[in-house]
Amino acid sequence: MGILRWRAEKLPTVIRKDILNDTRVVTGASDALVEFRDVQFFRGDRAILDGLSLTIPRGKVTAIMGGSGCGKTTLLNLIGGRLRPSAGQVLVDGVSVPGLNTRDLFALRKRMGMLFQNGALLTDLDVFENVAFPIREHKRLPEPILRNVVLMKLEAVGLRGARDLMPAELSGGMARRVALARTISLEPMMVMYDEPFTGLDPISKGVIAKLIRELNTGLGITSILVSHDVADACAISDYAYLIGSGRVIGQGTPRQMQESAVDEVRQFMDGLPDGPVPYRYPAPGYLDDLLQGRRT
Amino acid sequence: MNPLRWLGKYVIDSIQGLGRASLFLLEVVSGSRKLVRRFDLVVQQVFAVGVLTLLIIVVSGLFVGMVLGLQGYHTLAKFGAADSLGLLVALSLVRELGPVVTALLFAGRAGSALTAEIGLMKATEQLAGMEMMAVNPIERVIAPRLVAGIIAMPLLATMFSAIGVLGGQLIGVGLLGVDSGAFWSQMQSGVSFHEDVLNGVIKSIVFGVVVTWIAVFQGHESVPTSEGVSRATNRTVVYSSLAVLALDFIMTALMFK
Amino acid sequence: MIQRRQLELWVGLFVAAGLLALAMLAFRVGNLASGAVTNGYSVKAEFSDIGGLKVRAPVTLAGVRVGRVSAISLDPSNYEAVVTMELDGRYNNIPVDTSASILTSGLLGEQYVGLDPGGASQYLKNGSSIQITQSALVLEKIISQFLFSMASKSGSHKQQ
Numbered sequence: 001m002g003i004l005r006w007r008a009e010k011l012p013t014v015i016r017k018d019i020l021n022d023t024r025v026v027t028g029a030s031d032a033l034v035e036f037r038d039v040q041f042f043r044g045d046r047a048i049l050d051g052l053s054l055t056i057p058r059g060k061v062t063a064i065m066g067g068s069g070c071g072k073t074t075l076l077n078l079i080g081g082r083l084r085p086s087a088g089q090v091l092v093d094g095v096s097v098p099g100l101n102t103r104d105l106f107a108l109r110k111r112m113g114m115l116f117q118n119g120a121l122l123t124d125l126d127v128f129e130n131v132a133f134p135i136r137e138h139k140r141l142p143e144p145i146l147r148n149v150v151l152m153k154l155e156a157v158g159l160r161g162a163r164d165l166m167p168a169e170l171s172g173g174m175a176r177r178v179a180l181a182r183t184i185s186l187e188p189m190m191v192m193y194d195e196p197f198t199g200l201d202p203i204s205k206g207v208i209a210k211l212i213r214e215l216n217t218g219l220g221i222t223s224i225l226v227s228h229d230v231a232d233a234c235a236i237s238d239y240a241y242l243i244g245s246g247r248v249i250g251q252g253t254p255r256q257m258q259e260s261a262v263d264e265v266r267q268f269m270d271g272l273p274d275g276p277v278p279y280r281y282p283a284p285g286y287l288d289d290l291l292q293g294r295r296t
Numbered sequence: 297m298n299p300l301r302w303l304g305k306y307v308i309d310s311i312q313g314l315g316r317a318s319l320f321l322l323e324v325v326s327g328s329r330k331l332v333r334r335f336d337l338v339v340q341q342v343f344a345v346g347v348l349t350l351l352i353i354v355v356s357g358l359f360v361g362m363v364l365g366l367q368g369y370h371t372l373a374k375f376g377a378a379d380s381l382g383l384l385v386a387l388s389l390v391r392e393l394g395p396v397v398t399a400l401l402f403a404g405r406a407g408s409a410l411t412a413e414i415g416l417m418k419a420t421e422q423l424a425g426m427e428m429m430a431v432n433p434i435e436r437v438i439a440p441r442l443v444a445g446i447i448a449m450p451l452l453a454t455m456f457s458a459i460g461v462l463g464g465q466l467i468g469v470g471l472l473g474v475d476s477g478a479f480w481s482q483m484q485s486g487v488s489f490h491e492d493v494l495n496g497v498i499k500s501i502v503f504g505v506v507v508t509w510i511a512v513f514q515g516h517e518s519v520p521t522s523e524g525v526s527r528a529t530n531r532t533v534v535y536s537s538l539a540v541l542a543l544d545f546i547m548t549a550l551m552f553k
Numbered sequence: 554m555i556q557r558r559q560l561e562l563w564v565g566l567f568v569a570a571g572l573l574a575l576a577m578l579a580f581r582v583g584n585l586a587s588g589a590v591t592n593g594y595s596v597k598a599e600f601s602d603i604g605g606l607k608v609r610a611p612v613t614l615a616g617v618r619v620g621r622v623s624a625i626s627l628d629p630s631n632y633e634a635v636v637t638m639e640l641d642g643r644y645n646n647i648p649v650d651t652s653a654s655i656l657t658s659g660l661l662g663e664q665y666v667g668l669d670p671g672g673a674s675q676y677l678k679n680g681s682s683i684q685i686t687q688s689a690l691v692l693e694k695i696i697s698q699f700l701f702s703m704a705s706k707s708g709s710h711k712q713q
Contacts, residue, residue: 454578
């Protein structure tokens with residue numbers, strides 16, 4: 001990863017500038033914060049994303065749904081610049097992410113937050129220090145102000161009282177809330193949620209859903225929600241994409257999605273075991289397979 | 297796969313791995329420039345890799361010194377040279393055993409812990425999380441550990457040697473009745489600070505670089521699963537032990553003619 | 554988590570212990586203390602054979618260490634070994650007619666230079682050289698001398 005980026009920086013500046021300028025001209029100030037254009041991404045020979053195009057509007061909650069392993073997390077990593085697409089463009093706020101050098105990429109990342117599946121809290125720091133971490137790294141705030149900022153963020157997720165606990169002492173839901181407080185500590189323009197509901201009890205799920213909504217309406221943070229949990233994702237999102245075999249196979253408001261007549265969308269929304277996504281893993285004929293056992 | 301192809305693949309993979317590790321080291325070294333302002337991170341890691349390794353180093357040093365005293369005495373006594381026991385113990389420790397045994401223990405205690413820690417940080421997405429918070433994990437996590445390893449190793453090795461000499465004295469003088477004056481004076485006239493002690497320190501600094509480098513690299517490269525981390529930890533101990541022994545041979549050949 | 558102060562204290566102790574160990578290796582185990590000759594002066598001596606004498610070997614007088622060998626070279630004009638010794642400045646009253654011999658500590662021990670003081674009223678100073686020297690005893694030479702004398706003795710017995 002780091003090496004790749006290092007190599008990219010060695011590209012002649014002229015070319016890099018061309019890429020940057022080009023994308024800026026094309027997009028301008030649109031109301032799309034994130035835009036994917038014909039993005040392809042290969043891992044080995046396998047295409048994870050294959051000609052994916054989508055736009056994520058500013059100030060909305062957008063859900064990206066899809067089966068396990070369909071490339072949802074890859075998508076977030078492409079937005080964050082941790083991966084580079086094999087082909088196509090990834091634009092964030094009008095800037096092509098793969099064309100950025102390390103410094104510009106880090107500047108962009110300060111403006112976006114990402115909530116990881118299990119929180120990704122730093123296990124050697126307590127809750128307070130975890131939330132303070134990005135602020136300490138990037139800003140020189142006097143200690144009393146820093147303390148207030150951290151306590152405000154913790155209060156926003158209702159965990160001001162848990163400031164002295166270590167991450168190991170937190171439940172899954174609490175860890176995710178602390179991680180959320182940390183994600184918003186630098187006041188980002190957008191937050192990416194990677195499977196925020198997985199493995200939570202109904203109460204914690206409700207809390208997280210409420211927080212995502214509140215942050216969106218209260219602070220105007222653009223939210224990208226990646227999930228395979230149809231009901232929860234639809235309940236809080238303004239717009240939804242369904243991804244399958246590396247492409248967008250359905251999109252619309254949650255209501256439109258629920259009522260869609262497309263087979264792939266129906267199968268996913270209703271959780272049908274068989275359909276366009278087959279129940280069986282490809283295999284030779286059943287009878288032949290069984291008979292072969294007798295012959296040998 | 298036929299053996300020839302297997303061998304070819306193995307060689308190419310190894311060379312590629314070496315290249316990756318070297319580029320990684322380059323990245324870490326360039327990332328460690330910023331540590332001047334964040335020296336507290338290094339102090340924290342010196343505690344983790346140095347202070348916590350101290351006990352095993354002290355105990356092992358004492359025992360190695362005592363064994364050297366015991367073995368050396370019986371061999372030297374056959375030639376009527378038991379007075380040279382101090383010299384034998386001190387030279388063995390300062391030149392070879394101090395740096396080498398310390399490096400091997402360090403690989404087992406601190407190196408494996410480093411790999412497991414970094415591997416788990418990767419597996420629990422802590423490193424990815426840092427990257428997304430615009431914090432470079434190479435600078436924030438890896439570089440302080442490498443620097444701390446390079447600082448801690450020579451300190452541990454000199455402590456090992458010093459304790460070992462005391463252990464040898466305990467057995468030689470205390471138990472076997474070698475004359476205390478002869479023990480120390482033979483040692484002093486035979487051990488050169490510039491040639492023996494300093495070369496030993498140089499050895500341990502090199503071992504510090506290599507062992508910590510292998511440890512952080514294996515942690516950073518590990519497959520982020522529990523099995524992957526355990527394999528990486530395993531590799532750290534095996535690779536760094538082999539590297540220490542091989543490098544020791546080369547450095548001994550260069551230093552002590 | 555350990556308090557920051559405590560952590561720094563431990564690391565400080567660790568570094569101090571390491572430096573202490575290094576000091577012990579330098580002064581107690583190594584020769585940094587005894588090897589550093591304070592305001593010493595150097596004298597030369599020529600030997601026809603130095604045996605196994607090494608640089609840094611001790612120079613003693615009456616068994617007391619007064620300096621060390623600082624260099625060994627060969628004089629190409631007469632094929633003799635030139636041994637340069639660094640003597641401690643405290644011992645500045647060694648007579649000029651002192652003799653130097655190469656001795657061995659014990660049967661198999663290290664070789665060193667032993668000084669035997671003469672009776673002159675002038676003292677050795679920086680750059681002076683010792684005239685009377687006795688070379689190292691080389692075991693093979695002694696044995697061959699011994700065998701030769703035995704052979705000549707038995708030869709004379711036969712003649713009688």
